[in-house]
Amino acid sequence: TTICFLEQYVIAILRESYMPRKKVALRSSQWFNTPELYSWLRGVGFNAQGFSESDYKDKPIIGICNSWSELTHCNSHLRQIAEAVKRGVWQAGGFPLEFPVMSLGEYNMKPTSMLYRNLMSMDVEESIVANPLDGVVLLGGCDKTTPALLMGAASADIPAILVTGGPQLKGNWRGEELGSCTDCRRYHTELRAGNITMDQWADVLGSIVRSPGHCMVMGTASTMAAMGEALGIALPGNAAIPAVDSRRPQLAEWAGRQIIDCVRKDLRPSKILTLKAFRNAIRTLHAIGGSTNAIIHLIAIAGRVGIELSPEIFDDLSRTTPFLLNLKPSGEFLMEDFFYAGGIPALLKEISSLLELDTATITGQTLGYQLKNIKNYNNDLIKTMQEPLQKEGGLAVLYGNLAPNGALIKPSAASPNLLTHRGRAVVFENHEDMEQEIDANDLDVNPEDILVMRNSGPIGGPGMPEWGFLPLPKKLLSKGIRDMVRLSDARMSGTAFGTVVVHITPESAAGGPLGVVRTGDIIQLDVPNRRLDLMISDNELTKRRAEFSALPKHYERGYGWMYSNHILQANKGCDFDFLVHNTLV
Numbered sequence: 356t357t358i359c360f361l362e363q364y365v366i367a368i369l370r371e372s373y374m375p376r377k378k379v380a381l382r383s384s385q386w387f388n389t390p391e392l393y394s395w396l397r398g399v400g401f402n403a404q405g406f407s408e409s410d411y412k413d414k415p416i417i418g419i420c421n422s423w424s425e426l427t428h429c430n431s432h433l434r435q436i437a438e439a440v441k442r443g444v445w446q447a448g449g450f451p452l453e454f455p456v457m458s459l460g461e462y463n464m465k466p467t468s469m470l471y472r473n474l475m476s477m478d479v480e481e482s483i484v485a486n487p488l489d490g491v492v493l494l495g496g497c498d499k500t501t502p503a504l505l506m507g508a509a510s511a512d513i514p515a516i517l518v519t520g521g522p523q524l525k526g527n528w529r530g531e532e533l534g535s536c537t538d539c540r541r542y543h544t545e546l547r548a549g550n551i552t553m554d555q556w557a558d559v560l561g562s563i564v565r566s567p568g569h570c571m572v573m574g575t576a577s578t579m580a581a582m583g584e585a586l587g588i589a590l591p592g593n594a595a596i597p598a599v600d601s602r603r604p605q606l607a608e609w610a611g612r613q614i615i616d617c618v619r620k621d622l623r624p625s626k627i628l629t630l631k632a633f634r635n636a637i638r639t640l641h642a643i644g645g646s647t648n649a650i651i652h653l654i655a656i657a658g659r660v661g662i663e664l665s666p667e668i669f670d671d672l673s674r675t676t677p678f679l680l681n682l683k684p685s686g687e688f689l690m691e692d693f694f695y696a697g698g699i700p701a702l703l704k705e706i707s708s709l710l711e712l713d714t715a716t717i718t719g720q721t722l723g724y725q726l727k728n729i730k731n732y733n734n735d736l737i738k739t740m741q742e743p744l745q746k747e748g749g750l751a752v753l754y755g756n757l758a759p760n761g762a763l764i765k766p767s768a769a770s771p772n773l774l775t776h777r778g779r780a781v782v783f784e785n786h787e788d789m790e791q792e793i794d795a796n797d798l799d800v801n802p803e804d805i806l807v808m809r810n811s812g813p814i815g816g817p818g819m820p821e822w823g824f825l826p827l828p829k830k831l832l833s834k835g836i837r838d839m840v841r842l843s844d845a846r847m848s849g850t851a852f853g854t855v856v857v858h859i860t861p862e863s864a865a866g867g868p869l870g871v872v873r874t875g876d877i878i879q880l881d882v883p884n885r886r887l888d889l890m891i892s893d894n895e896l897t898k899r900r901a902e903f904s905a906l907p908k909h910y911e912r913g914y915g916w917m918y919s920n921h922i923l924q925a926n927k928g929c930d931f932d933f934l935v936h937n938t939l940v
Contacts, residue, residue, distance in 0.1 A: 379619050382513060383416040386487035397487070411450040415618045417611070418488040419444075419453040420479060420508075422500040427460030429497035429576060432567035432598060433520055439604035440492050440518065443611020449490075449618075451611065456482055456507075459499040461821075461848075469846065470818025472499040472506075472655075473922075473931050474914060479507025488513060490618040492610050496520030496568065496598075498575040498849070501583065502652035509624045509659035510934065514617035516610045516717050517589040519580040521598035522571040522690035526563035533563045534572035536850045537684040540824065547794075548832035568598025571690040572683040574849035578645035579652060584699040585639035586632045587716030588624065591725050595698035597691050617717055628660045631711035635722065637669055639699070641676040641748020642706050644685035644767040646849025647857055650750065655928030661936035666752045666761040666926050670885065673748035678767050679705055679738040684852040685749060685767035688736045696733035704729040705737060753856065755888040756896060757842075757868055757878065760860040760926045762887055768852040770838045774882040776854075777890075778805040778840060782874045785810040786822045786845075794829040802836045805878045809869045810906060811845035812862025813922045813929050817909045823847035823857035840880055842887075844869055844925075856880065856887060858925040864905050865924065871899035 387394055401411055419440050423433035437453050444451035457475040459468035483491055491511075493504040496519050508515040526533030533539075539559065546556045569576035583589030590610055596603045616622075633653060640649050650669055657664045680702060682688050703710065704726050712723030731737045738744055749767035766774060781804045783789035789808050792798055800806075806825050813819045823845040827836060841855045844862035863870030868889065872878070877890040889896065908919040921931040 379621070381413075381415060381618075382489050383487035415449040415489040415615055416487055417444045417449045417451045417614050417618075418483060418486065418491040419451055419494065420482065420491050420504060421453055421455055421494045422458040422475075422496070422504065423455065423494070424458030424460065426463050427458040427497050427500070428462065428567070429460065429569040430458055430495065430500060430520055433494045433496065436494055436518065436520060436604060436607045439607035440494070440611040443608040443613075444615065446608075447612040447615035449615045454482060454486070459497060459503065461498050466816055467818040467820035468497075468499045469820065469929070470816070470918065472503045472929075473918070473934065475500070475503035476506035476510070476934070479504055480510045483508065483511035483513060490514035490614045492614050493517045494520070496576060498569075498579065498648065501576070501579040502656060505583070505588065505656050506659050506930070509628055509656055512623050512625050514614060514622050515588065515624055516614050516617065517583040517593070518607050518610045519569075519576075519583065519589070519593060521568050521596050521600070521603045522577055523564060523568040524566040524597055524599060525571060525689045525691050526565060528559050528562040532689060533559070534683040534689045534850070535563045535570045536574070536848065537572045537852065539563055540851060544827065544832065544837070547826070547829055566597070566599045570850055572850050573643055573645055573680065573685065573690070575646040575648045576849075577690055578640065578643065578649045578849055581639060581643055581645065581699050582636045582649055582653060585636040585703065587627045587714055587722060590718065591700050592698050595690055595694035597694060600694075613717060616719060620719060622715070622717060622719065625660055627715050627717060628656065628662070629714060630662050632714045633657050633662060633664060634668075634672065635710050635714060637672045638676045638706060638709050639703065641673045641750060642678060642702060643680040644678050644682070644749030644765070647750060647763045647765055648846055648849055650763060651846070651858070651925055651929050654926075655930040658928050658930055658935040658939055661938035663939055669750065670752035673750055676706065676709060676748040677740060677743035678745040678747065678749045679740070679743050681736050681738060681744060684850055685765070686744065692733070692736055696736045697729065697731050700726060700729045701731040702737055705731060705739060708740070751882055751885060753882070753885050753887040755886045757872070757889045758859045758887045759868070760924065762856050762859040764854070764856045764882060766882055769854040773838060773840055773854040773880070775880065776805070776840050777877060777879045778803050780805050780807045780872050780874055780876045780878050782872055783808040785815070786820070789825060793826055796830060798828055798830065800828050800831065802831055802834075802839065805840045805842060805880070807869070807872055807878070808843040808845065809863035809872070811843050812864055813924065814908060814919055815844065815862055815864030815906065817915065817919065819844075819846050819925065819929060821846050821848045823855055824851035824853065825855070842869070842878070859887075860924050860926045862924065866900070866903065866905055868896060868900060870905065871896070871903050
């Protein structure tokens with residue numbers, strides 16, 4: 356099992372701790388073994404915290420980069436996880452020092468935590484580079500904290516291990532197992548439709564989040580934890596262990612020991628985050644039916660190590676990777692069940708014939724070696740290659756005159772009958788316009804129409820909020836309609852579902868063709884052929900775009916101004932142009 360596998364590595368590491376250790380040049384020696392005054396004063400500073408010289412003298416100094424915050428409930432237990440990491444570092448002969456970085460919470464940050472992902476990555480990078488650290492353990496969990504940690508660590512490029520906080524326990528309401536926030540979205544729709552009462556809704560909310568940790572469906576948080584494993588920068592089993600399971604701090608303790616081994620071997624992110632590793636992660640993303648947001652994040656992480664991932668790579672690998680994971684929002688089960696079935700190692704074992712098994716991992720072993728003794732303990736949850744849920748991956752990239760640089764859809768969570776659809780556009784100028792009009796009794800809308808919202812991308816949002824899961828018009832909900840084709844240049848939560856096209860690029864605020872769509876225009880969606888087209892003539896489209904005027908930018912100063920002037924579009928990972936590795940500039 357995953358846990359037996361974990362224990363095997365712990366035993367191996369403990370054995371290694373009794374072997375003669377090769378002396379390595381420590382980065383931290385540049386701070387301490389110098390003749391300058393501050394070389395002594397730094398040690399005095401540690402002494403002032405109650406440490407003795409024997410605690411840190413000539414030992415690897417390991418930073419514990421903690422995104423704990425009471426404003427980020429998914430990460431609110433990371434202080435306890437940090438203590439477990441410290442135990443492991445001490446056991447392996449290192450000196451652990453915990454430090455805080457910006458924490459990004461999906462629930463509280465307006466307009467979106469995505470606006471600050473790059474800022475957090477800069478905080479991570481600069482905190483690592485500026486301090487006497489030989490290695491770092493990255494503690495994250497909530498959606499944007501994990502990619503921000505990996506982006507910053509990739510740029511700093513010292514030995515690093517990702518440890519996420521783990522998913523919440525399963526919710527339960529009246530005998531039905533619930534997953535946040537997939538089922539909160541589903542029941543909120545029923546509340547708007549008048550099918551449940553406010554008292555029942557309050558009962559659902561009281562039943563759906565019952566422990567620390569991130570969402571327990573295959574949303575963005577779970578997806579990015581899975582990407583960490585597939586990339587080889589997180590320990591095997593990390594993604595699925597529940598936040599409150601005792602094996603979560605056990606794994607964190609293992610990470611504390613393992614980072615010392617990574618320091619001794621100089622096993623840096625640049626040696627792990629290779630093109631082969633990213634191809635493995637992309638195939639894993641399709642096999643799990645992961646969040647559309649992962650495409651943006653993987654492109655951004657890869658850009659930090661000089662690897663260019665285009666949307667075409669994601670779509671090409673989707674065509675040859677089956678969708679196997681029967682997990683909400685694209686299936687039935689929850690992350691806790693996934694853990695019992697064997698987690699990401701079991702999923703990787705099922706698709707191992709498609710993977711680059713010679714890739715390096717932070718265990719010091721290849722991915723193929725790690726998977727040798729892994730088994731799948733639930734074929735209802737993790738399907739086999741021979742009997743997949745779908746023959747192609749969970750995500751698809753669309754192109755056409757409405758999305759010249761691409762758009763995304765999650766077919767695994769869409770209505771099959773809408774994957775090929777032609778309908779009349781009902782256009783909302785922005786999110787505020789949509790909220791004001793969507794429940795109006797006089798809204799001119801029919802079930803076969805296509806809802807369109809613009810000015811919600813990286814510049815227009817600003818920050819590309821998770822507004823893409825457009826609510827269905829109340830007048831249609833009352834008639835039993837539960838899905839429509841919806842288009843926007845926004846993102847949507849990985850917990851969301853439905854026939855939703857997002858990340859339309861370029862966005863309307865950057866002059867993209869979405870900005871010239873008019874109510875009444877006919878739009879054609881053709882997922883099998885990967886097309887999204889506005890059914891007007893080329894001449895008419897050219898004329899409209901020539902007359903189009905984008906809305907002014909939101910900011911005139913500060914971080915917002917910097918963001919607006921340097922943010923890349925979704926197909927480039929929404930990173931800042933000045934943070935991408937110099938080989939790609």
